[in-house]
Structures are given as C-alpha cells and as structure tokens.
Amino acid sequence: MPRKIEIYDTTLRDGSQGLGIHFSVADKLRVAQELERFGVTYIEGGWPGSNPRDIEFFAEARKLKFKKAKLAAFGSTRKKGVRASEDAQVKGLLEVHTPVVTIYGKTSALHVREVLRCTPEENLAMIADTIAYLKSHGREVVYDCEHAIDGWKEDPQYALACFKAAAEAGASRIVLCDTNGGSLPDEVAACTRAAMSAVKAAIGIHTHDDSGLALANALASLDAGAMHVQGTMNGIGERTGNCDLTAVIPVAQIKRGWSCVPASSLRRLTELSRFIDGVTNQAPDPRRPWVGAAAFAHKGGTHVDAVRKFSAAYEHVDPATVGNARDVLVSDQSGRSNLLMKAAELGIELDKDAPSTKAALEELKKLEHQGWSFEDADASLVLLLRRHLGKAAVVPFEVVNYNVSIQGGSKLASCEATIRTRVDGKESLTVADGEGPVHALDQALRKALIKAFPKLKKVHLADYKVRVLAGQDGTSAKTRVVVRSTDGKKSWGTVGVSANLVEASLRAIVEGYAHALV
Ligand SMILES: [Zn+2]
Numbered sequence: 001m002p003r004k005i006e007i008y009d010t011t012l013r014d015g016s017q018g019l020g021i022h023f024s025v026a027d028k029l030r031v032a033q034e035l036e037r038f039g040v041t042y043i044e045g046g047w048p049g050s051n052p053r054d055i056e057f058f059a060e061a062r063k064l065k066f067k068k069a070k071l072a073a074f075g076s077t078r079k080k081g082v083r084a085s086e087d088a089q090v091k092g093l094l095e096v097h098t099p100v101v102t103i104y105g106k107t108s109a110l111h112v113r114e115v116l117r118c119t120p121e122e123n124l125a126m127i128a129d130t131i132a133y134l135k136s137h138g139r140e141v142v143y144d145c146e147h148a149i150d151g152w153k154e155d156p157q158y159a160l161a162c163f164k165a166a167a168e169a170g171a172s173r174i175v176l177c178d179t180n181g182g183s184l185p186d187e188v189a190a191c192t193r194a195a196m197s198a199v200k201a202a203i204g205i206h207t208h209d210d211s212g213l214a215l216a217n218a219l220a221s222l223d224a225g226a227m228h229v230q231g232t233m234n235g236i237g238e239r240t241g242n243c244d245l246t247a248v249i250p251v252a253q254i255k256r257g258w259s260c261v262p263a264s265s266l267r268r269l270t271e272l273s274r275f276i277d278g279v280t281n282q283a284p285d286p287r288r289p290w291v292g293a294a295a296f297a298h299k300g301g302t303h304v305d306a307v308r309k310f311s312a313a314y315e316h317v318d319p320a321t322v323g324n325a326r327d328v329l330v331s332d333q334s335g336r337s338n339l340l341m342k343a344a345e346l347g348i349e350l351d352k353d354a355p356s357t358k359a360a361l362e363e364l365k366k367l368e369h370q371g372w373s374f375e376d377a378d379a380s381l382v383l384l385l386r387r388h389l390g391k392a393a394v395v396p397f398e399v400v401n402y403n404v405s406i407q408g409g410s411k412l413a414s415c416e417a418t419i420r421t422r423v424d425g426k427e428s429l430t431v432a433d434g435e436g437p438v439h440a441l442d443q444a445l446r447k448a449l450i451k452a453f454p455k456l457k458k459v460h461l462a463d464y465k466v467r468v469l470a471g472q473d474g475t476s477a478k479t480r481v482v483v484r485s486t487d488g489k490k491s492w493g494t495v496g497v498s499a500n501l502v503e504a505s506l507r508a509i510v511e512g513y514a515h516a517l518v
Contacts (some may be wrong), residue, residue, distance in 0.1 A: 002259040005252050006041040006228040007245060008142070008175075008204065011276065012057075013044045013074045014242050015232035020282070027279050028057045029064070036069045038272055039261040040245075041228075042142070044072045048096045049089040058096035072142065073098040077105035077126040080118040084133035094137050101134050104144035104177070105166075108151030109158040120158060124165045131169035143171035144206060144230075149183040152191045159191075160198045167199035173228050174201050178217055181210025181240065185220035192224035204228030207243040209235060214243035219251060222258075233276040234288070246273045246291050250322050270323035283463075290322050297327040301335035304328055308337055329375045336361060346378060348385050360388040370497060371469040371478045377495035379485075379515035380508075386518065395514045397449060398422045404437045404502055415440040423452040438464070438505040445506075449513055459516045461509070462486040466501065481505045485512035492516075 012031060016023050023031070028045065035043050045061055046054030061071060073096045078087040085091070093101045105127045106112050112123045131141045143166040145151075145159075152159035163174050176191055183191075188205070195203050205221035205228070207214040218229050229252070235244030246269055252258045253266055273291040277284045286294040296319040298304045306313035307326070319326050328341040336352065339361050343350045350357045363384065364374070374381045383395070400420040407414050417440035418431045430448035434440025442461060449456050463484035468477050481496045481504040492515050496507025 002257055004227070005222060005258045005260045006173075006204070007039075007249060007260050008042040008044065008072075008206075008228055008230040009035050009040040009069075009233065009245060010044040010074075010206075010230055010242065011035070011232040011234075011236065011245075013046050014230075014238065015236040016046070017238045018232075018236040018241060021236050021280050023279070025053055025056050025060060028053075029060055031276065031279055032061055032066070032071070033064065034272060034275055035233075036064075036066050037265075038268065039265045040069055042072050042100060043069045044074050044102060044230075045098070047074045048092045049075050055092075055096065058098065062097055070100045070140070071098045072100035072102045074102045074104075077103055077130040078133075080116060080122050080126060084129045087130075090130055090133065093134065094139070098139075100140045100142060102142040102144055102175075103130055103134070104146045105130070105162070106147070106151075107145040107159050107162045107177075108147040109155040111147055111151070120161075124161060127162060127165045128169040131166055131171050135170040141169075141171045142173045142175060142204070144175045144177050146177050147179045148176035148195075149178045149188055149191045150180060152194065153183075153187065156194065160194065163195050163199050167201040171201055173204045174199055175204035175206050175228065175230060176221065176226070177206040178208060178214075179206075181208030181214065183207075183213070183217060184211075185213065185216045188217045189220040189224040192221040192226050196225050202227050204230060205243075206230040208238065209240045209242065209244075212240075214241070215247050215251065218243045218248055222252065222256075234273055234280075234282070234285075236276075236280060236282075244288075247289050250290050250317075254317055254321060266321060267323045291324055293327065295319070296324055297329050299329040299338075301338060304341060305335065305337040308341060330364060330381060339364070342381070343385060346382050346385075348382065348389070350385070350389075356388045356390075360385055363388070367497075371480055372495055372497045373480060373482075374495060376465075376482050376484075377493040377508075379492035380494045380511050383494075383511055383514060383518070396423060396517055397452065397514075399445070399506070399510055400427060402441060402444070402506065404441055406437055417441040417444040419444040419448060421445070421448045423449075437502050438509075441502065441506055442509050445509060445513070453517060456513060456516060458487045459485055459513060461512070462491055464505070466505075469497075479504045481508045483508040483512050485509075485516065487516060 012028050032043050046057055048055045073093050075093045078084040078090050106123050112120055134141045203226040205218050205226045207217040231243035231245040233245050235241040249260050253260050270291040286292045298307050303314045328338050330338050330342045400422050402419040404417045415434050415437050420429050430444045432443035432447055434443045465482045467480045478499050479501045484491050484493050494508045494511035496504040498504035
C-alpha cells in the first residue's frame with residue numbers, strides 16, 4: 001500500500017486572501033463541489049467570524065452533504081481573559097455545523113509577547129481551552145500553529161509546548177505553518193522531526209511562497225514524516241501565494257509514489273486548474289508547472305524532432321497523467337518537424353515533401369522574421385496552411401476598405417468606424433461607434449458580418465493583447481496584436497502585425513471571424 005498523504009485545500013479561505021481574487025457565495029459552492037469531486041481530504045470553506053458571506057456559504061454548503069471531503073470552518077483560538085464558551089468568534093465556529101473546525105494560534109514566544117501581549121502560559125491555555133471546547137461539541141479539530149517554524153527557531157522549548165498543548169487537548173492534526181514564507185527546506189524538515197518526536201498526533205504542513213520555496217518546504221516536511229499538506233489550487237493566496245496543490249499533488253503522487261487523490265482525478269488536474277482560473281477570473285499562467293499550457297510545449301527544432309521519436313527525450317512525465325497535452329510551437333527556430341506535428345495537432349495533414357509544405361514553412365519563417373508570432377495564434381496558422389493547400393477561397397468575406405475617426409478634446413474621445421465589406425461579390429458599407437478605434441471597427445465589422453452570417457452573433461472578442469516590437473526608432477516600431485475570440489464554447493487566437501496599431505488589430509480580428517466561418 002502506498003503511503004497516504006492528506007490534501008487539505010484552503011483555496012476558499014487562504015486563497016481568497018490573494019490579490020485580485022474574489023469569490024461570491026455561488027463561486028465558493030461551485031469550487032467546493034469540484035474539490036469534492038476531485039477527491040481532496042479536507043475543504044476549508046472560509047472564516048465565519050470574518051464576514052457574512054462565509055456564514056451564508058456554510059449554510060448553503062450544509063445542504064450539499066459532502067461525502068468524500070470533510071468541510072472545515074476556520075477561526076482562531078479564544079481571546080485572552082475569556083472562556084472559550086463565552087467567546088463569540090469561537091461559538092460562531094460551531095454555528096456553521098461543519099464536521100471539522102480548524103483554528104490557528106500563536107507558536108512564537110515573540111509574537112505572544114509583542115502581538116498578543118499576554119503571558120506564554122495564557123497562550124497555552126488559549127490553545128488548549130479552545131480545542132477542548134470544540135472537541136466537547138463533537139468536532140474534529142485541526143490546529144494550525146502560526147509561525148511554527150520561525151517560533152521553533154527562536155525558542156524551540158516554547159514552540160514544542162504549544163504543539164503539545166494542542167495535541168493533548170485533542171487536536172487531530174498539528175499543522176506547522178511557515179506563515180511568513182521565509183523558511184528553508186532543511187529548517188522545515190528539522191522542525192517537522194522535532195514536532196513528531198514531541199507529540200503523537202499526526203503532523204501537517206502549511207507553507208507560503210514568499211521565497212519561492214512553498215513546494216520545496218512542503219515536500220521537505222512530507223519527506224520528514226508529515227502526512228497532511230495544506231495549500232491552494234493554482235497557489236493563490238496572501239502576498240506571493242500558498243503552496244500550489246496543482247504541483248504538490250503530482251509531485252507526491254507521481255514522483256514519490258504516495259497516494260493523495262484517485263488516479264482518475266490526477267488526469268483531471270489541468271482541467272481543475274483551468275476551472276479555478278475561470279472562477280477567479282485569472283489568465284491561466286502558461287508557465288505553471290504540470291498544468292500550464294507551456295508545461296509540455298516544445299519549440300526548438302531539435303527538441304521537437306527528438307520528442308517525435310521518443311517523447312521522454314524532453315518530457316519528464318507523460319503529459320496525459322495530469323491531463324495536460326503536448327504542444328508544439330511553430331516559430332522561426334522551428335524546422336519542418338514542428339510544422340508537421342503542429343499541423344497534425346490542428347487536424348491538417350501535410351505531406352512532408354510537398355512543395356506546398358516547403359512554401360508554408362518559408363512564409364512562416366519570413367513572417368516570424370517580420371515580427372509575427374503564431375504561438376498564441378493557432379487559428380491564423382490554420383488559415384495560412386489552408387491558403388498554401390489551395391483552400392483560400394473558403395474565407396467567404398473580404399474587407400475592401402475602412403475609415404476610423406477619433407474626436408477628442410476636453411470631453412471623452414468618441415470614435416466612429418466605417419467599413420466596406422464584400423460578400424458574394426456584393427459590397428456594403430457599415431458604420432458603428434465604439435469606445436476606441438479598435439472597438440468601433442470591431443463593432444462595424446460585426447454588424448456587417450452578422451447580417452451575412454448570423455452564426456457569428458455568438459462570436460466575440462475575449463482577449464486583446466498589444467505588443468510593441470522594437471523598431472529602429474520609437475514611432476515607426478511595429479505592433480503585434482493577438483486577439484482571442486470565443487463562441488462561448490471554444491476560443492481561438494489570431495495575430496496581426498503592422499506599423500499601424502489599428503491595421504494590426506483589424507487583421508487579427510478579421511482572421512478571428514474568418515476562423516469561425518471556415
Ligand atoms: Zn496561510
């Protein structure tokens with residue numbers, strides 16, 4: 001039997017404290033259900049004492065009846081000088097009726113003196129009383145030792161006394177928190193070993209990424225004997241974030257051979273990461289290990305050639321084990337191998353030795369040299385390949401010309417675009433307003449095209465990125481525009497390059513609509 005490691009997910013509590021992260025009650029419920037389906041051991045849903053939204057979440061979550069994961073409410077030890085049973089915050093933790101309550105308390109003698117301003121003995125009593133009180137109401141209590149590693153480094157005697165107070169009061173897990181994210185793996189491992197020899201309760205680890213070591217620190221603790229790891233999906237959280245569960249889980253399960261989640265869940269890891277990005281409205285980080293779009297992307301011609309023959313040449317695991325996929329980037333560094341693999345990925349069959357393949361590769365290299373980039377613009381690449389394969393005629397419209405006017409001054413600038421399009425040999429002129437020149441043009445083009453192709457009604461711009469490419473002099477520098485369009489189900493990228501921002505944008509937008517039609 002492989003060693004079992006518990007996954008404690010705090011995406012909905014610590015994760016919600018991350019910059020730019022906002023969860024509504026409905027979002028939290030969707031995330032909790034996904035986490036349950038995925039198979040984490042604990043789901044920390046929020047801090048009922050901190051806001052009414054979390055109280056509402058727990059009221060709704062109660063109706064969902066989680067079967068696999070245990071739902072946890074988060075809070076702190078009682079205040080100094082009052083009984084746990086008289087502390088409103090502690091009582092609030094019982095009122096949300098979760099099977100698990102996780103509380104945090106001080107471990108560092110320095111923090112007890114400077115922040116709590118009470119005696120070290122009173123802090124130990126606060127830990128023990130609160131845990132005993134929650135236990136007496138039938139709750140499993142997970143105890144988070146705030147500043148555990150820092151506190152243990154300063155005053156090991158006192159930190160161990162805190163761990164013991166929590167364990168003796170009945171906490172099921174003693175969780176060592178690297179709250180400030182400044183500890184090193186060897187320190188975390190040593191603290192874990194010390195805690196394990198001081199208490200019988202199982203040890204957990206909670207790390208933050210301030211030094212870029214959240215994952216290394218969590219692994220050091222698990223290697224030293226901890227059996228419970230806390231973190232958030234995609235590593236969202238305070239400051240630089242928490243330990244990223246989308247990395248800890250595959251490291252523990254694939255690299256160490258431990259068991260965290262069902263193997264079938266591991267194959268949905270990339271999907272789960274994208275889901276969390278969607279709910280939190282964050283652009284997926286392509287370089288995120290394991291689940292990022294670039295995690296198994298190959299660009300160098302020799303790499304691609306080798307991977308075609310033998311995937312392990314430049315892949316540490318099979319991308320499918322975490323639900324990711326191999327991606328081949330086509331660029332001016334790439335050879336024919338990249339183009340063949342990429343085309344196959346896009347569903348286009350190319351003949352390796354055909355003159356059209358050679359011509360397409362040459363055009364690609366020329367365009368890349370002029371500043372085009374197809375890495376994020378698969379749809380433009382498809383259109384280019386189709387042109388070389390003699391399928392150009394399938395784009396059923398043409399932009400004949402356009403005009404954009406901008407009126408600015410003391411008031412907000414207004415923009416108007418006029419566009420002449422040709423469909424089936426018939427020309428028409430369309431006018432539209434917009435908040436900027438590109439928006440006005442897109443509005444006019446949409447209006448014109450929807451009349452001819454009603455299915456484009458569903459298509460709209462999802463993302464618009466502008467990059468100024470280094471030129472000889474600032475103003476004549478070229479602009480590269482990458483647009484992502486979506487029909488609500490799928491999304492695709494297109495690219496346009498020009499010395500003129502509006503022209504570059506229009507090219508990318510036109511290809512976005514063209515792709516939807518072909
Ligand atoms: Zn934290």
